[in-house]
Amino acid sequence: MRRFRTLAALALAGPLLATAGCGNVFAPAPYGPPQAALMPAVPAYLLGDVIGGYAMRLKKARAAGLKPVAPTAIADYVSQQEQDLRRESAGTGVDVIRSGDRLFVRLPSSSTFNVGRSDISQQAFSTLGEIGLTLKKYDRSLVDVLGHTDSTGTEAGNKALSEKRAQAVAAMLRSRGVSAARIATRGFGASQSIGDNGTEAGRSLNRRVEIKVVPLR
Template sequence: MNIKQTATAFVAGASLLTLSACVTDPNTGEQRVSRTVLGGAGGAAAGALLGQVIGGKTGRLIGAVGGGAVGTVVGYRIDQQIKELREQTAGSGIDVTETDGGSAILVNLPDGVTFATGSASINPAFQRTLDDVAANLVRYPNSLIDVYGHTDTVGSRSFNQRLSEQRADAVSRYLISRGVNQARIRSQGFGEDQLRVQTGDNVNEPLNRRVEIKIVPLSNEEIQQARQ
């Protein structure tokens, strides 16, 4: 699959207030207000504020639900999925963080272990780790998945743009080959347009070479509306 579309913002004016009960964050052990996205009365409002997705969220959600790609997980918590991803990828170089104000997940695949220099072929030694990521995405089907490719500024802009697209597409296709429904996934290459660090010293440049997997959870309300 090779889908490259301009990411569009999905903006709503509702407040991101979900369940008010306090829970223990499995990542920190701290008590805080629950960020549960699914199953609550505030699910629709929360879903409306879930950042940007490639090509727009509404059409993709309808297509994914219609194609049977999206399910629901009873009692789903985004922090639990983050915890599992971190445990499954520990020691691999993958960085798992929250994004969009804690309403989505960003999985950062480092260039040095994911791809050889200038290549869009996934290193065989890294495939087992990607298998674990794919298994997690299959286990939590109630989300849309964006895969972003990024490069540094070494080489021509046109080469970097093409390489970023090829790498994002390679990761997308690998996840699909491991059971992630392709209707949930879109990929896009940004080339050198979204640098993490501004540098030309070739020391910190590797930080700019990365593929990111963004996981955007969906609410039960959104899924039910799409089914109608």
């Protein structure tokens, strides 16, 4: 009986000894990626090729003197860039989403543009400026800027507005030193909704600009 009690005590003590001296093993890393269940979904259109095709964009980037990331360094390069983007946009409503070695920065219209306008709102200048400086720092990547609208208005008008919004964000990034050779823009109009256009909340989600960042290989 004494032997049984001794073995039981050792079995209970094992897990405690294994974690001794490890501190709080459940403490999250600062600015780390959110839990997968909380990560916004990545729509299929974002996972496609970059605007104009990767080969053509890579050729243009190399002609401008930009260098690719070594294959063994890509994971660390993307992780460091993700961490910086999360820190710069924390508390602003901006989503930073990662899928493999691609990063997506989603700018909500509510804090980036006034309704029906393509000029960047004053309150978004600081955040977007910081994002631009981060993209300048991590200069071994291609940048797509994608504009979207809700479904109100005409198809042609929405397409034109989404293109102007994408171009406005791209201009801001260039003003912060991001090479024009890295950037391309496209307006989707209302064709790529992520919210219900039948509600104001859904329309607000659909009025957005996304920045897609893909490392040079």
